[in-house]
Amino acid sequence: MDIKKPTDIRLxxxxxxxxxxxxxxxxxDFHIQAEHEAAYLYKSAYAWCDYNGxxxxxxxxxxxxxxxxxxxxxxxxxxxxxxxxPCIEVIRKQTQEFKDFKDVITAAFEHEKYVTSIYxxxxxxxxxxxxxxxxxxxxxxxxxxxxxxxxxQNILDKIEMLDREGTGIFILEEELEF
Numbered sequence: 001m002d003i004k005k006p007t008d009i010r011l012x013x014x015x016x017x018x019x020x021x022x023x024x025x026x027x028x029d030f031h032i033q034a035e036h037e038a039a040y041l042y043k044s045a046y047a048w049c050d051y052n053g054x055x056x057x058x059x060x061x062x063x064x065x066x067x068x069x070x071x072x073x074x075x076x077x078x079x080x081x082x083x084x085x086p087c088i089e090v091i092r093k094q095t096q097e098f099k100d101f102k103d104v105i106t107a108a109f110e111h112e113k114y115v116t117s118i119y120x121x122x123x124x125x126x127x128x129x130x131x132x133x134x135x136x137x138x139x140x141x142x143x144x145x146x147x148x149x150x151x152x153q154n155i156l157d158k159i160e161m162l163d164r165e166g167t168g169i170f171i172l173e174e175e176l177e178f
Contacts, residue, residue, distance in 0.1 A: 017083055018079075018082050018083045018084035019082045019083050019084075020079075020082045020084060020131065020134060021129055021131065023125065023129070024125070024126065024129065024131060024134055025079070025084045025086075027122050027125060028075055028078070028079045028084070028086055029086050029087045029088075029089065030118070031072075031075055031118065031119070031122065031141075032072045032075045032076060032086055032088060032089075033088075033089045033091060034114075034115060034118060035068050035069070035071040035072035035075065036068070036069070036072050036088075036091045037091045037092060037111075038064075038068040038071075038111055038112075038115060039064075039065045039068035039069045039072070040091060041107065041108070041111055042061045042062075042064040042065045042068060042108070043061075043065050044096050045057075045061040045098070045104050045107070045108060046058050046061035046062045046065060048096075048097070048098050048104060049061060049101070049104065052101075054101060057101065057104070061108075064108075071141070071144070076088075078134075078137055101159070102156070102159050105152055105155045105156055105159065106156065108152050109149065109152035109153060109156060112145065112148040112149050112152055113149060115145060115148070116142070116145040116148075116149060119138055119141045119142050119145060120142065122138045122141075123135055123138045123139060123142060126138055
C-alpha cells in the first residue's frame with residue numbers, strides 16, 4: 001500500500017536557509033522564550049490572586065497569559081515566514097509566591113520593563129542590520145509595551161494612593177465622573 005503525502009501541508013524539504021540573519025534568528029528564539037516566561041509569570045500571578053480572593057485581578061492575569069502566548073506565536077509565525085524554524089527552549093522556573101498584591105503587580109511591572117528593554121535592543125539590532133521589515137515587526141511589540149507598562153504602573157500608583165490616603169479616597173476617586 002502506497003502512503004501518499006498530504007498535498008495541503010507545506011513540506012520543508014530544503015535545508016534551513018532563512019531570509020534573515022543568524023543574529024536575528026537567535027534573537028527571535030530569545031524573545032519567544034521571554035514571551036513564554038511572561039505567560040508563566042502571569043499564570044503564577046493568576047493562581048496567587050485567585051487563591052487570595054482577588055478574582056478580578058486573577059482574570060486580568062489569566063487574560064495576560066493568553067496575550068503573552070499569542071505574542072510568542074506571532075514571533076514563531078514571523079520566523080517561519082522568513083524560512084527559519086525557531087528553537088523553542090525550556091523556560092526558567094517562574095516566581096510562585098508573592099508576599100502581597102503589591103508584590104504581584106511589582107513583579108509584573110518589572111517584567112514588562114525588562115521586556116521593553118529587550119525589544120528595544122532587538123529593534124536596534126534590526127536597524128543596524130538594515131533589516132527594515134524585522135524592525136517594523138519589532139516596532140509592533142514596542143507599541144504593545146507602552147500599554148503593558150502603563151497598565152501596571154497605574155495599578156501601582158493606585159496602591160500607593162491607598163497606602164497614603166486610605167481606602168476612602170480610592171472609593172471617592174472611582175466614583176468621580178467627568
